[in-house]
Amino acid sequence: MAAVRLLRLRSAVPLALAVLLTACATTSNQPTGPKVKSLDIEGAKQVDDGDIKDRILTSSTPWYAFWPFGKAHYFDTNAWQADLRRIERFYQAQGFYQAQVESNEVIPDGDKAVRLKVVVNEGAPTVIDRIETHGLEALGEGPDQPSQRERERILEDLPVKTGDVFREDTWAVTKDLVLQRLKDLGYAEAEVGGEVRVDVATQKAVVDLQIAPGLRYRFGNIFIATDANPQVPPRRIIEQAQGAVHKGAYFSEAALAEAQARVFRMGVFGAVKVNRGAPDRQNATVPVVVDVRESPFHSIRLGGGIGVDAARQEGRILGEWTNRNFRGGLRRLTLRGRLGYAFIPNVLASLRDDEGSQQAPVFTFTTEFEQPRFLFRDVALQASITAEKGLQQAYSFYGGYLKTGVIWTPHPSFSVFPSYNLQLYRLTGQVSLEESVPPIILGCGTTTSEGKCDQALSFLEVAFAWDRRDDRTEPRDGYYLGFSLQKGGGPFFGNYNYVRLLPDLRYYRSIGENKDLTLAVKLRAGTLNPAGGGQSSIVTRFFSGGATAMRGFNGQRLSPMTPLAPTYKEDDDGNVLVDANGNPILDSWDTVPVGGNSLFESAVELRYMLTDALMLAVFYDSGLVGTQELFGKNGPKLFGPEHYHAVGAGLRYLTVVGPIRLDLARRLNIGRGLPVSDPGYIYPSSGGCLGFGRKFDKTSTSADAAYAGAPEGLCAIHISIGEAF
Known part of the structure; x- marks a missing residue:
């Protein structure tokens, strides 16, 4: 479902007009340099040349350099000279302290374009020889000190490791990780620093991690900062924050984050921020400040x-x-x-x-x-x-x-x-x-x-x-686990006595520094068990197919079917045509979905950000909807003849209301035709794609002899707002 919010319409219209008038009254700055047609970096073997290009200003014109997804990139001499220094500095940050730019060329390509070429000599990388840690001995022993296991966890599985190439970003992440672990143990004022000593001659580094934990604090009182005349009583805010922050418990930034989520979930604040106040060193306590702003x-x-x-x-x-x-x-x-x-x-x-x-x-x-x-x-x-x-x-x-x-x-x-x-x-x-x-x-x-x-x-x-998804509209990392159990009839009356189960699992993992590539996985299964093998209501049955289900079928078309009346071919005068045996020639025989008592859906999707607003996706979907319950003796079999598979690709254009999504799927011809309630139903011999190529030139009534998913077409196209899952 798509919903477009119209907020502050009266102020938005004049503002939009002003922006348009301003745009018309100004002229864009025209580039003075030639267009960059290509940028090649030679000699990059241990460092990916794509990572180098991401760190410099100069870049080649992309193939999609047309509105609104891209634009031409132009050459600037000053920026290019600075980029050559950036390349060497980037290599140093990756542990290659002897790397040098040996040469660079600006090669004209016609009158208005250039090709750029850089040759680098990487040299040998600097390897971590040993890691020294100082300062943790200050934690000591005692009832108010961390346990032995907690102290060991501070330095457990750190990103920097002996024998690895020293990288500055890994070193920074290591210090942040140790600091976070200390704060979650109550050391609110902990400091983590250190130095790295590099022997250029031997290309070895000694990492010195220096830790100053300070005092171990407990949570103190909770204070509220809110509007001048608040409608939400501060005690209600404190009550929610106390669900995560307990007075007298050891300080933890994870508890502050949970308290912030609890307060925001009250649904009446436009902004919520939970921070620690100034520590009381004499009593070793930290107050908590909840800063809120009420929304309408x-x-x-x-x-x-x-x-x-x-x-x-x-x-x-x-x-x-x-x-x-x-x-x-x-x-x-x-x-x-x-x-x-x-x-x-x-x-x-x-x-x-x-x-x-x-x-x-x-x-x-x-x-x-x-x-x-x-x-x-x-x-x-x-x-x-x-x-x-x-x-x-x-x-x-x-x-x-x-x-x-x-x-x-x-x-x-x-x-x-x-x-x-x-x-x-x-x-x-x-x-x-x-x-x-x-x-x-x-x-x-x-x-x-x-x-x-x-x-x-x-x-x-x-x-x-x-x-545990990072974003419910456009998730990039995390997971979701849902489970629904229904019990109908029996002591609750109603016309139907049944049990219905529906588990749902989704997982997301993004790869890359900017999380440009996302792996998304979905598993969903359901079973509907009518008591005594009775009839189930179509309202409670399962359907699949569509933009948010198995995309190899159109909406609700992955389902057991019931046929409508067939139509026969006619001549120009409206007379029914017959074959050599005098039987009418079938033109089409449509069906409607009636749902089933079992469901299984799976999907694996790779999403790649082409630009800040355009995303490419490729996916594999599978699904089944059977007439019998999923785990029954006669239930459908996973990866059996009623389990259908599809592959496809799509584009997403990211907007404030969610991604506008276009998906095209092609079902694989693995399996049999869909179950149809009339045993005399004649399956089409060819399903075609997108409404073209469907044929009834044979008289087979066997689902086993039909193509996979018949009578549905082999292709489906979906346009919607929001991710598939």
Whole structure:
């Protein structure tokens, strides 16, 4: 879902006009030097020439030097001379103290361009001969001193190691790491320095790490710095900070960071900073200062968005009103709405009134209430009620749901959310004037005289989340672990008695000094077990496919299918064509997804920053959705014939509302066709790509003989806002 925030519209419009007028009234400075066509560094063997180029000002013009992703780079004589000195200094920082720039050439390439060439002599690197440590003996022994294991951990696995090439950045990281470990043991005023003695003749270095730990401090009182007339009582802020900072405990900067996260999570501050105050050396205590600035307690957000998929398209407007201090006590009341219009499979098909096309208004309106500090500090009461009307490929619906529970957050990264849920829906399987999905396929036990069915789901859910990502919108490092358990029916009544499990694991790791390359991995699995082997509701079933799921399929198209009526080829007069045996010639036979009781998704993605705003991604996705529960005797097998695989690539353009993402995926022909409820269904002989090349020139009804994922096409394209995971 995409939401565009319109904030301070009245002030933004004049400011934008002023910027445009200023831009029109000025002229850009034209470069005076020639364009740099290439930059070659010869002799760089032990140091990567790309790292050298990253440290100098002069650079070659990139291949993408066109608006808005790049620009031409020009030669400047003064900058070039300074860069030659920077190259030698960079080598020294990498431990090559004898490195020299032996020669450089500026070679004309036509009248307006030059090619640059640098030859370096690296020399031998300086190797660490030994590491000496001084100052830790001051820690001593005693009840108020660190244990032997804690003292050993201070110097454990340091970046600098005997026998390694000495590098200045590694030396700086080592000092910072030792300092951080000392502060986390309570040494708030610790100092870490030292010197490195290099013997140029032998190319060996002696590292002297000098440590002055100082006093070991404990936490003292917590003080609040806030606005002149605060609406948030300071005691509430202190209470949250005390969840991490305990008076009398040893000082730790990690505790300060956790306290800051706890206070910010209250949701009513625009800025939060938690620092230590001036130490009391006489009592060996450190006060804590929490500096906060309140944000507006009432806010309105407006926006809009579109959802584009080969199977469904939707345009929508969004709105949200929030009161963060409803009737005092920091109670939060939120009214949230989404109003849109949906088209299946797309706008053009609906305008042409193609067979099987649908269109309808859709909406979701939610009222949500949250009571912080419900019984205990880290427990909040949350309740919401939602009314909605929707249009899916296999059915349309209207109804609503109620959700109420408590959120326990003992740590800023960990939460437990037990809740009771009641969902009431009226489903209609009418997908066109002539076609409808049988109620039994939707999981309906009984239907009305108009062919509609009512479903009531009553269940308890417990959701766990452990979120250690560095950024929830554009994660580069960290991991996320989620788990959801639902128990429906039984003592909770409702029409369905079932157990539903859904674990979710994601991992991110960035590589490189600027974290330009990111590895992202996702594993997600689910199983839905109806009691006694009964029918499950389509509302609780699993679907996959789409921009945030298995990208080798379009939205919700990785699923067991049910067929619609087939269409046959006709001549220009509208007569059905027949083959030599007198049978009508099949033109197309569409299906709609009805969901399954098992799910497995995996994804491995590499994301590389081309520029500050443009990212390239390549990925491998796999997934399955089966009719039986995942771990049952007849359940689908991982890497079996119903487990599908896809590879693809995409581009992301980074914006303030998240990355605008374009992904193109190609499914591998490994496996069988999707399960279709009609055993007489004829699979297409060729799926084609992006709507082209699909053929029904054979009469095979065997899923095993069909290509992988039939009847879906082998390619899928996705346009969305936000990362895939």
